[in-house]
Amino acid sequence: MQIVIEKNLKVPMRDGVELATDVYHPDTREPTPVLVQRLPYNKELTSLVNFSLDIQRAVRAGYTVVVQDTRGRFASGGQFNPFFHEAEDGADTIAWVRRQPWSSGRIGMVGGSYFGATQWLAATQAPEGLLALAPYVTAADYHEGWAYQGGAFELGFNLHWTLLFLALGELQRRLGAGQATLEDLGALIQAVDQNDALFWRLPLTDMPPLEGLAPYYFDWLAHPDEDDYWRRIAPKEHYANITAPALNIGGWYDLFLGGTLANYRGMKERGGSPTARQHQRLIVGPWAHGVAGGAFSDRLFGMMAGADAFDLTGVQLRWFDYWLKGLDNGVDRERPVRLFVMGANIWREEDDWPLPDTRFTPYYLHSGGRANSAAGDGVLSTEPPGDEPEDVYLYDPRNPVPTVGGPTFLPGLFVGANAGPRDQRAVEARADVLCYTTAPLERPVEVTGPVALVLYAASSALDTDFTGKLVDVAPDGRATILTEGILRARYRESPSAPTLLEPGRIYELRLDLWATANVFDVGHRIRLEVSSSNFPRFDRNPNTGGTIAEARADDLVQAVNRVYHDRAHPSHLILPIIDRA
Numbered sequence: 165m166q167i168v169i170e171k172n173l174k175v176p177m178r179d180g181v182e183l184a185t186d187v188y189h190p191d192t193r194e195p196t197p198v199l200v201q202r203l204p205y206n207k208e209l210t211s212l213v214n215f216s217l218d219i220q221r222a223v224r225a226g227y228t229v230v231v232q233d234t235r236g237r238f239a240s241g242g243q244f245n246p247f248f249h250e251a252e253d254g255a256d257t258i259a260w261v262r263r264q265p266w267s268s269g270r271i272g273m274v275g276g277s278y279f280g281a282t283q284w285l286a287a288t289q290a291p292e293g294l295l296a297l298a299p300y301v302t303a304a305d306y307h308e309g310w311a312y313q314g315g316a317f318e319l320g321f322n323l324h325w326t327l328l329f330l331a332l333g334e335l336q337r338r339l340g341a342g343q344a345t346l347e348d349l350g351a352l353i354q355a356v357d358q359n360d361a362l363f364w365r366l367p368l369t370d371m372p373p374l375e376g377l378a379p380y381y382f383d384w385l386a387h388p389d390e391d392d393y394w395r396r397i398a399p400k401e402h403y404a405n406i407t408a409p410a411l412n413i414g415g416w417y418d419l420f421l422g423g424t425l426a427n428y429r430g431m432k433e434r435g436g437s438p439t440a441r442q443h444q445r446l447i448v449g450p451w452a453h454g455v456a457g458g459a460f461s462d463r464l465f466g467m468m469a470g471a472d473a474f475d476l477t478g479v480q481l482r483w484f485d486y487w488l489k490g491l492d493n494g495v496d497r498e499r500p501v502r503l504f505v506m507g508a509n510i511w512r513e514e515d516d517w518p519l520p521d522t523r524f525t526p527y528y529l530h531s532g533g534r535a536n537s538a539a540g541d542g543v544l545s546t547e548p549p550g551d552e553p554e555d556v557y558l559y560d561p562r563n564p565v566p567t568v569g570g571p572t573f574l575p576g577l578f579v580g581a582n583a584g585p586r587d588q589r590a591v592e593a594r595a596d597v598l599c600y601t602t603a604p605l606e607r608p609v610e611v612t613g614p615v616a617l618v619l620y621a622a623s624s625a626l627d628t629d630f631t632g633k634l635v636d637v638a639p640d641g642r643a644t645i646l647t648e649g650i651l652r653a654r655y656r657e658s659p660s661a662p663t664l665l666e667p668g669r670i671y672e673l674r675l676d677l678w679a680t681a682n683v684f685d686v687g688h689r690i691r692l693e694v695s696s697s698n699f700p701r702f703d704r705n706p707n708t709g710g711t712i713a714e715a716r717a718d719d720l721v722q723a724v725n726r727v728y729h730d731r732a733h734p735s736h737l738i739l740p741i742i743d744r745a
């Protein structure tokens with residue numbers, strides 16, 4: 165089939181700004197359904213345009229595909245301010261597509277990550293003709309689960325994303341317009357290459373490579389609380405306006421997993437039409453952001469784990485065939501949830517998320533007061549604690565616990581250089597990492613669903629962080645991260661109303677460790693790690709109680725943090741146990 169591409173059409177927005185748009189036409193004179201993708205990363209870059217769906221295959225399947233540079237990016241006009249224009253610009257683009265002679269008026273949207281965000285934000289306007297979405301590895305909110313998590317700044321993601329994927333494009337654009345020099349470009353490339361060193365730079369607001377180029381980075385730092393700045397642009401605040409059904413696709417090691425799961429549930433409960441509420445779908449693979457092959461250096465999930473073997477493009481095209489072409493292909497009769505269960509290494513269909521037969525089970529923390537490191541005496545069991553001494557560690561922000569894999573977005577992104585199921589033994593050798601581990605399992609235990617941690621904890625500081633990590637320990641000692649979370653203590657009561665700690669007082673803290681699907685095999689052990697930093701994935705809490713983004717290196721203080729596990733303070737992990745013997 166011959167694919168005709170119309171390049172750089174200027175699509176006018178309501179304020180007159182024109183967005184550069186390519187249209188990939190299938191070989192037909194008939195109007196066709198249309199798939200729209202809006203991205204800020206340059207529509208000329210084939211690998212990014214095909215990030216979630218093979219565009220050529222979609223065209224061969226009879227779709228017209230529209231790919232647009234978002235406002236202020238590459239060939240488009242206007243100023244870029246992440247998220248803030250995407251609802252209106254998305255709706256205006258859909259309205260333009262509807263009017264075109266090649267369009268059947270039945271439109272879907274595709275794309276992952278930021279271009280998943282452009283789907284949700286367009287959908288908040290319920291533009292006529294937008295009948296289905298396929299958001300891939302994207303969030304529900306650009307505060308919780310994007311710029312921040314549990315109140316901590318997602319330093320690794322925010323800085324690397326802004327430097328490499330946003331600021332560099334802006335500088336290239338200025339260079340083209342004669343507003344920047346090759347020296348400026350050289351300096352920025354050097355900053356990208358020194359990204360690891362920049363993570364250590366304090367105060368966070370002092371980030372020269374981004375000054376003047378990415379003002380929004382400083383806006384994010386200026387809005388640590390969940391406030392109106394964030395609420396305005398959060399899809400989760402607008403579910404009631406969204407009428408399109410969505411095929412939500414995520415990864416167990418994706419940094420937006422929490423939002424992917426929240427979108428599925430939130431739209432089921434609060435979506436703006438019966439169709440949207442009844443036809444949410446969820447797919448989660450053993451993938452990290454930009455790494456969807458199902459193979460990581462420390463763990464292989466088998467032949468069928470990759471997005472290609474799963475045929476992610478085919479699955480999405482089937483979805484759109486149903487909603488946009490009206491084919492009776494059974495999509496409406498399928499079970500709504502498809503999960504890859506790690507350990508068992510199989511795909512499984514389910515009736516809902518969380519799984520209806522989940523047995524949420526408390527696993528209590530125990531020790532004789534020396535749970536520091538994997539060599540300590542920490543135990544995890546379903547027995548509630550008796551009278552046990554607390555565990556104590558020193559959190560020193562000058563020597564934070566390093567990020568080793570997990571749901572990250574760090575340099576080396578596309579090869580998962582520091583992402584996914586990495587071995588935690590180096591981290592677990594540290595005295596500031598408490599480890600609580602079950603006895604070797606006598607039968608396989610499946611943990612599939614949301615994971616939460618309830619900690620009874622105290623700090624010597626006015627504010628500090630607590631982290632939790634769920635780990636699968638193999639008989640040979642390999643300790644593979646499954647999922648993790650963080651809570652900045654000042655946000656323990658509310659993400660929008662920070663309250664400092666009273667030093668020494670014991671608080672009940674609830675950490676959202678997101679979710680996993682994993683079978684712990686016979687002989688394996690379930691481990692919980694507790695600590696107070698995970699750097700550079702998250703910024704370091706300086707423990708001062710002051711404005712964190714403005715803390716200088718000299719301001720950092722150590723905190724003595726305590727985790728209690730006794731009758732009155734039964735700290736516990738809540739695991740979603742699935743019994744399918």
Ligand code: BEZ
Nearest residue numbers: 212215276277278279329
């Ligand atoms: C993102 O929006 O996070 C993204 C997606 C693909 C490549 C790089 C970044």
